[in-house]
Amino acid sequence: MRFSQKLIICFILCFCFGFSQQPSTPSKALEKANQQKQASTQNSLVKNVHFENIGPTIMSGRVVDLDVNPENPTEFYVGYASGGVWHTTNNGSTFEPILDTSNTQNVGDIAVDWKTKTIWVGTGENNASRSSYAGIGILKSTDNGKTWTNVGLPDSHHIGRILINPNNTNEVVVGVTGHLYSPNKERGIYKTTDGGKTWQQKLFVDDESGIIDVQHAPNNYNVMFASSWTKDRKAWNFNGSGNQSAIYKSTDAGNTWVKITTSESGFPTGHGVGRIGLAVYNENIVYALHDSQFRRTSESETDKKNGLTKEDFKTMSVSAFLNIEDKKLNEFLKTNGFQEKYRAKNVKQLVRSGSVKPIDLAKYLEDANSLLFDTPVIGAEVYKSTDGGKTWQKTHDNYIDDLYYSYGYYFGEIRVDPQDKDGIYIMGVPILKSKDGGKTFTSINKENVHVDHQALWVNPNKQGHLIDGNDGGLNISYDDGESWEKLNVTSVGQFYAINIDYETPYNVYGGLQDNGVWVGAHNAKMDKKWQQEGKHPWQRLMGGDGMHIQIDNRKSNVVYTGYQFGNYFRINRKTGEQKYIQPKHKLGEKPYRFNWQTPILLSSHNQDILYLGGNKLMRSMNQGNDWTAISNDLTNGGKPGNVAYGTLTSISESPFQFGLIYAGSDDGLIHITKNGGGSWENISSNLPKDLWVSRVIASQHKKERVYATLNGYRWDDFSVYAYSSDDYGKTWKDIGANIPLSPVNVIKEDPKNEHILYLGTDNGAYVSFNNGGNWEAFSNGLPAVAVHDIVLQPDANDLLLGTHGRGIYKTNVAHFQTMNASKMNQSIVLFDAEDIKHSMRWGSAYSAWSEVYEPSMDIKFYSKNNGVQTIKILSENQSELHQIIEKAVKGFNTVAYDLTISEKAKKILMKENTSIKINKAENGKYYLPKGKYGVQIGSEKTMITIK
Secondary structure, three states: OOOOOOOOOOOOOOOOOOOOOOOOOOHHHHHHHHHHHHHHHHOOOOOOOOOEEOOOOOOOOOEEEEEEOOOOOOOEEEEEOOOEEEEEOOOOOOOEEOOOOOOOOOEEEEEEEOOOOEEEEEEOOOOOOOOOOOOOOEEEEOOOOOOOEEOOOOOOOOEEEEEEEOOEEEEEEEEEOOOOOOOOOOOEEEEEOOOOOOOEEEEOOEOOEEEEEEEEEOOEEEEEEEEEEEOEEOOOOEEOOOOOOEEEEEOOOOOOOEEOOOOOOOOOOOOOEEEEEEEEOOOOOEEEEEEEEEEOOOOOHHHOOOOOOHHHHHOOOHHHHHOOOHHHHHHHHHHOOOOOOOOHHHHHHHHHHOOOOOHHHHHHOOOHHHHHHOOOEEEEEEEEEOOOOOOOEEOOOOOOOOOOOOOHHHOOOEEEOOOOOOOEEEEOOOEEEEOOOOOOOEEOOOOOOOOOEEEEEEOOOOOOOEEEEEOOEEEEEOOOOOOOEEOOOOOOOEEEEEEEOOOOOOEEEEEEOOOEEEEEEOOOOOOOHHHHHOOOOEEEEEOOOOOOOEEOOOOOOEEEEEEOOOEEEEEEOOOOOEEEOOOOOOEOEOOOOOOOOOOEEEOOOOOOOEEEEOOOEEEEOOOOOOOEEOOOOOOOOOOOOOOOOOOEEEEEEOOOOOOOEEEEEOOOOEEEEOOOOOOOEEOOOOOOOOOEEEEEEEOOOOOOOEEEEEEOHHHOOOOOEEEEEOOOOOOOEEOOOOOOOOOEEEEEEOOOOOOOEEEEEOOEEEEEOOOOOOOEEOOOOOOOOOEEEEEEEOOOOEEEEEEEOOOEEEEEOOOHHHOOHHHHOOOEEEOOOOOEOOOOOOOEOOOOOOOOEOOOEEEEEEEOOOEEEEEEEEOOOOOEEEEEEEEEOOEEEEEEEOOEEOHHHHHHHHHHOOOOOOOOOOOOOEEOOOEEEEEEEOOEEEEEEEO
16 A cells, blocks of 8 residues: 555545435345346347456455465465455466456455355455445355355445355355445344355344454354444544444354453453454464554653654644744754745744744644544554453553554454464554564565555465465465565456557556556556566556556656545656646645545646646646646535545546536536636536536537536445536436446547447446447456446547456447447448458467467447348459358447468469469468458448458
């Protein structure tokens, strides 16, 4: 999560969470939506349009769980928060995704019965992050993921842990965390004894407290420990502790439970008890990692830091302020990043004049970062019981600082070495180990290990063998964490935003959760060859949580990007120069509020002009060097809380008119200005209230047209909110009618066909050929993953999807762009084919040990109906050279042709053109020579050229 240990570690807490007015979506509606998604996919006109995953693989996404074959640890399964489940049988050299046939890629926990190879997946991440997507219950597979059966708990949303009885694969205990943003009853401990056919709730705490962890004694399934967690998440505030957070024990395999963390037990109780992770060595020795939200005791005067602190100014009088030494005040101002104009002499003058008060210096620094780091909570602490949970004692005397900072709710995992009762591992920003039962700790976060650790497997048979899952992927160690190997070979990046430039080949840029901002060529190969060459084709531009990217279309080496809460930079990729460009409020004003994903936009009218959204819209006329607020607050004003809220989330400027700008906020407002910010009008009064504006998009085809999507995810509202307007937003039309329930993240117009729209939800991507009248689901090569961003590269006619869990996908849509209502009613539409470059290598290999190179071209056509179609390859003289019989489906079809011809066709060609010579290739096949050829389906014809 961090690229600077102290500066931006704030990522988790400060995200818009939701809870209150909006009704959460009923589970039956979500079950119906999953059925609708399957049906719409099967009937989709674009179900055969194939997407290619272009990676990248060098970085990764958040790992949430591991399950390793105890008899053969080179085989294991990895669960990613929003990237599915992957399987390896070669110690992580390669992985295969096994959850792609399911209706979700959102994983909370996985458990494998290795005797029967039965896999259980609890869907919905167990963390409480801004992108911890809800699941669809418990999935089960007995054929290594070829097929999955949903065996219940559809309203659970998030699963904490699954425990399989090692002696009975049908007996399973599940800890259900429950809804993330709303109360619900389907949370607590559930148990099945018939393999998931039926479930019984064995422990229910209350409708806001779920079970985050469950563990059983290694040699006794009857003895179990579970931790409940009370949390309250809203868009503007998060409380991660409560009176019902506690540890429970069962001695009858989870059938009955007793709370064991009482006031007499020695374990903390009360409102400050936060998330608890558990590790069980045996029936008596149990460890608990607690995120304590109780406040620290006041430091003594001798412990206070030298120099001024922000807190000093909150109660300081004017006279006391004026008496501060200039040197001391300047040191504070410089250290805390005050603008250059705010130095001791002029700040004191502002205070003397009464325009600024001493407390304003504290308020100047009160942003989302400071609210996170200034929370004086105890944080991580380890407790141990040696009597089966009856009594507990803290293992250490001092604070475990710099493990959680103030967002321990994102962590909470602890492990004990099965061969050493005093060997424990605790996971937070770094990963720490202790060999003395938690008295002292050392970091094992080495140079090639990402931070933010979520999962750890400790080999029960070989000490020192560890597999670690973190926000940056997987690491494996054989020396107890003293050195690590990285296993990032899968495309599971969690993208917030992507963009493209106009180079040849064009580059793709992307900002990822906790993995920075990266750039790479769209056609870069995702293989291991880079390890030999020493340079990966994708390069990192910045660390932290990567955010939006804008590229100067005049000189693509100039890039604007940054990290969370509006911390943006202008980067010159050629020189390496970086300039920090975040707009700053004036001393005495309230600080600007910046969303976690602060939007930025380069004006299409002048690439020196940059827009950035706080709670006001900022504009720079000189590449971010200077800023002016061109609006008042365009939100509802924010709310008291510890999360930045009341912020802009989307900006769009019309390509038809400079200064015709739309801005959307996280609290449901959309505004328009037609005069560059001179005046603004609220155009969202007729739209649903309080929802996150995920996109507002000015049309490229009609000046008056605008699109908007709203997202209810932060209210556990999964409804589809997508709208268009042809009168600048005065009236809106619902265009999301036939999309199955799933929050909408993005909508984009096709740049060449005004009737085509693309849309991304938390569960996939869609296309409409009639301005949103109805939508077709993409699925070929694309799993049911959250699509956060969509970009079209107009020169290549490529559609790119930025997913939050499976990297970036690409497909070419040139054939889409030629369609209209008339063509959609034709029986067959045959699309133009790209020219092909002939090669003497066709049908041959470099050596006896290399693979034969076999060419291929795609023949694309649209069919109004299902049915068999005959595709003919013709010579320039219309002689038939090859024939393909294809079972076409209704909609868009793609047929691969390998460019081979028969010996008879070879003779026809050589007779028609005596100057050519066609030799048999090494693989015994004949290939088309250079020339022009026809492709025919029915009466439809097109030409292909082999150069």
